[in-house]
Amino acid sequence: MPDCKYETTTVVLSIGDEKFTTRASSVIDPGYTRIFTWQAIGSSVGVEGGQDGEECDGPEVTLPLALTTLGSNFALGEKPRLVEGQTGPPNYLSEAELITAMEKHGIGTDASIPVHIENIVERAYVEILPGRRLKPTALGVVLVHGYHSIDSELVLPHMRRAVEEQLNQIATGQADFRAVLQFVLAIFATKYRYFVQHIAAMDQLFEVSFSSLSDCGRPLTRCGKCRRYLKLVESQPLRLHCPFCADTYSVPQNGSIRPYKETKCPLDDFELVLWTQGAKGKSMVFCPYCYTNPPFPGQWRNAGCANCPHPSCNFSLAVNGVDACTECPRGTLVFDDAHAPKFRLCCNHCPAMILFSDAVKSAAVRKATCEQCTARHLTLHIDTSKLKSTGGSGDGGGGESEMPPKFTGCIFCSETMCKLLSARKAAGNFNASSPSNNSFNARGRERGRGGSGGTRGGSRGGGRGGRGGGGRR
Template structure:
């Protein structure tokens, strides 16, 4: 080597290093192997002749991980939130650090040619850490330089050499923060839930059940759409299809009914008869307007990924790989950008001129250059990179055909379209009236195709309406009433998922493809290629998300990750301290983790119902109020209902449950059950039992219930109660609890009775009673209690004159009191629960009735 000062250039990939060396040396470099390939040449730098060495890393030089003592899965994952982290060589076999140290030794300058995004800035400092200690810069010189470029072309590379700057420490720290947060949060949750569920259920086929702060909200979008689909209930509708004949056009026109559809067949038939009665449709109005289909703005990464998925059959992850290869080969500009507006000074004309000789669109480019080229429309300049554009003209064979050509073709056409005139067309719309109903017909005539010339798949269809005039009468050709049914939305397309992630701040333009690829590779979703790459969650994916929602919805919802991304943005812009953000965010997730561990049984019930064969075979029972499909009754203890459609598990109290004659809960629509506890029966809603709808409501621990499963405020209880319980009503009120109420047992005869909602007291009516009902309007004037209506058997009525109906207060009426027996119910569940005492109350200090007490009246209390 000569005695010239040495300038070391480091690129992110070997192929990029070769391109940079070729441009900077005018192709006169020599190459050698030295760990990674090194390209050497001489050129001027900072006013002096220097010896250049251009080499590359292979992505990140270092990766973040826990020290060895924290690698064991046997450790409590909770300690990981406070564990130290360290950076290790990312690819130790490649010996990248050793290679950089060797090539940097004695060098006076370091030029960093890493990708121009946050990850690239982070890699810059990894390279600096390896190179700076062995370099020999001139005293007082700035020896580390950052090259910023957005295209791999000679012009862009030379411009970067003339405008060298400094690497951005704040952006690098933002990446460090994200790496530490994702590592600690992801590993802690993943280790815990994997250890908890691994081997627990025979039908669960997953070696690792992972959690990711970005991955899981991504999965959540797909699962929520899945739940919308499975819970959809088709609803029949009817629509009128009317066709009219136009003599001036010599064709039949298909109209669109202004009402669109109705949901009553008889009403639809009425409208059909009214329209069919008119043999002609009167043209009420005609409107004609000139309209424009605006040219697209500049192309950013998200729009490129959407187009690749929706129109090219390419997954987002694969599309990003192909785009990066096209960029390194110098066919397109840097493909990771959030901007859709070209920055001031961007050479639009020069970029367009490069396409003038292309066999597919060169003729249109010549027309634009001749004078029809337009200024690009708005868009957003995010200050990162210009929109994605072609760098040089290329044919299908030049880029290698296949996916690479489809992507390059789209990028080139999109750029040309963005500087083309708008598409202009004339729209004609006519309103017709027949049988009092309005119908519309429309058509359009293209005036100038504009930018759709180069993007014909987005062209406006030329379909003229013709010279229909106001007041004209058009013969009706057909009138038809068609029946259809509402349909659920389709599964999310990958393009829609990308859009949702962008709008909700999940990931970045560079990481979005990775997160989608992760949920697919981990078998949480499958990608159905038919119909535009639809994202369909698997049973495991649905169960995981539903489990997070049962414990802590924020673990799956996008809001938390979006907030974290905003915090990282503040670090990147120097507005927040790296250490403070990391410490605060980890504290929040540590609290969430502790809560998750404490309540893992809520997720476990879902896994059991989905992946335990003994549970999945439960018999169909009652209907779910959310999807209107049958839930399964799992009779193994603890007994529960499982809705496979909604992935919902509803615990049931200890005792016997039966159906309640297809009745539905007024609050949630779930099918009601009858809950039998010993010889007492209560109405119960399974959803309200698990999700109490009243302020301060809580579900009894492990389903142990001593009285009614619901409080007095619930409509199904309120409809049957008559008066406070003489044993526990007042006693519980004095102790700050809801007092017990006597309610009519919903099963009815042959032996009618009232049961307490709080304790085990039972009020039995004798066999002279035929039927009992409760009306809210019948109220006792003395005590304010409701008065049930008691219907006696004709041959056993105690009423004078042979009357059978008696409206009376259970507490105050002597005649009714003579027909009752008070007793302690059998089989009361012990333990906590609604009713509080589990049958151990004393009620005003008096001895409670036993199973053998006979004919005690309310006055005895």
């Protein structure tokens, strides 16, 4: 695309002992700005004058011919007068203006610039105002001033532009990417060490504008190190902080956090915490320390007790895992009594859930396994008076006449017990258009999975049949 061409005219006026300067721009050829309209240059006039050399923007006008002739004199159109006014701050940048400024300073590419803007919004460094203008938050302002006070190059565009230029040289074959990589890493490593050594300057700025974590939050559960209370910091992102150990621990987001039965993790003595998204959503029991620092090799961060293999923890996968999930290849259905007396089995990898009927008063997982399907046995105590005499419970349960008050065994292989179960996704059905998909059929299973055409076997001895068909969803 052709370049945008424009002409700028500068005129110096002498009025008495004062000199005034005015500039005007006019477009000769808009070029590529016919398409990139946000970079278009409009015709404008600016005037500088007075003792302070102040500048003000005038209306979009064309300079009179008398002003474009060197040494010409002209009469003022009206008697000069003094006009008083008050200056104001410039408006906040719009997204388009920010993109233009980033391109001007060589920061980012067409693909990365939108990501940069999205990141500063998500991290609460800026907030979006009406008209898509970006207003810096107190956090963003303090961060910029803090970086500037320690190392100005961390906030000025020069170093970032230099890196972008080197990346362009790699793309054109003018530079070796390994050499550039090592060079850039060495610079940033040096700057990181320097920044850490002078972090006190950043802390001082934050102390002026923000409260420290030790002064925020409410006591929740006890720390396993000092036995004092961890504080739940409820500003985003949620986290737990120990003001005595000066440690901060991650917690799940987008849910409610509360203590869980004052029980402790057997690995580190931290009190367990319950995260829940309500009666129809997922819930998770977790240890704050294990959630942030996985205790076992290969265990991922941000995992709850339902993913922990520890054999002595009463809330671990080893104790409460019941059966493999049919909705995902890696999940296990884990017994969940966080909403007791509403019991359920929840997959520790996907939103699949199996809800127990309200007639189930209590439930517990046993060590024994089913000989047909390898699922763990459960013991259920059932209030038969809550079951409908017509042969269904409030959740599709069986009739009172055929339902025993106590059951121990495989709930999946028992036709009677399956009537007390219904399948759901967290906060919704698996298939809301087909109510029959929420019921369970009795089935027996052999070890291993069958083909991909059916569910886990719909009749005794049928074996696992995969997903679909007439068994458990």
